[in-house]
Amino acid sequence: MGVLKVTNLTKKYGNFTALSKVNFEVKKGEVYGFIGPNGAGKTTAIRVLLGILKATEGSATIFGKDAWNDAVEIHKNIAYVPGDVNLWPNLTGGEVIDLFVRLRGTNNINRREELIKKFDLDPTKKCRTYSKGNRQKVALIAAFASDADLYILDEPTSGLDPLMERKFQECVMKAKKAGKSILLSSHILSEVEKLCDKVSIIKEGQIIESGTLSELRHLTRINIELETKKTVLNLEGVKGVHDLVKKDNVIYFQVDSENLGEVIKYLGQFDVVRLKSAPPTLEDLFMRHYEGAGGVN
Incomplete structure (x- = not known):
């Protein structure tokens, strides 16, 4: 009610x-x-x-x-x-x-x-x-x-x-x-x-x-932290992957929620040592709407 x-x-x-x-x-x-x-x-x-x-x-x-x-x-x-x-x-x-x-x-x-x-x-x-x-x-x-x-x-x-x-x-x-x-x-x-x-x-x-x-949260992206034994190839070309950053042997990127299954399947061939995923925060969603609108004041 x-x-x-x-x-x-x-x-x-x-x-x-x-x-x-x-x-x-x-x-x-x-x-x-x-x-x-x-x-x-x-x-x-x-x-x-x-x-x-x-x-x-x-x-x-x-x-x-x-x-x-x-x-x-x-x-x-x-x-x-x-x-x-x-x-x-x-x-x-x-x-x-x-x-x-x-x-x-x-x-x-x-x-x-x-x-x-x-x-x-x-x-x-x-x-x-x-x-x-x-x-x-x-x-x-x-x-x-x-x-x-x-x-x-x-x-x-x-x-x-x-x-x-x-x-x-x-x-x-x-x-x-x-x-x-x-x-x-x-x-x-x-x-x-x-x-x-x-x-x-x-x-x-x-x-x-x-x-x-x-x-x-379905409207935004999941944050991923990845470590593998083999070198990951062409990840930036996989559908749903965004903002790829490599630091030493760790890869950080974001993935659209609906593509998460396919991305994980693709990563399986590179011998995953560690994969950490974090749901998007309200802040991620909020900032997405305010970016390009003069920021939050």
Whole structure:
């Protein structure tokens, strides 16, 4: 069942199109990655979902309700973490967490304390004294302490150190196990790769690829590291082989997924000593789409 559904979502500012016919769906118990560089349209889409911006065309529904018309009702069951958290400077971190949790109508003291300890936050300090990372922790604790059905996370680990990133990932997996849905917008590809069931790649306001990670990997190449007893001949002429590099007695190359069987069969005649294959990373796929487009910014 779709918890969040975006259909042909378009957002224009005068002549500028920030989003063009964007489509994706987040199901119950699913972690959905929404990836692209800064300025690709991720935050604009999230603002439409939160009812902050009105779509020019298309629709966005959460729990079957319209994101713009039913925003107040929807917000009772969602938790949102932005990439740059602004807090009330004279309140303590603990007071802000309590305020956010109460706004959502939940008050699980044990969960709150457990998360404060997990993220190593001093809740007695005033928010004006917090670093960016600590402000981010306040928002994450408030989000995961509430009993939301959908978490909308927009660059949520911005400013966190690697240890705290791991704690965040644990919270996402726990929420998923509890049947919650998560929309994770990020440009940190390793994070998305660890957590997400499905991803959509957005470029200049348009979705250019969507699917599970295994589906997307069919669209790119496998990395091969090869060592043989005999000299390998004419490998560059074999169908599906790309970017061949020889270093000493080791050959590195890429092969299209659909040609892997034939390539391995061809290599058998050269007495393979070692063959190491690695599936393409999300980064490989991502960079393929952004190469020749002015790079990622």
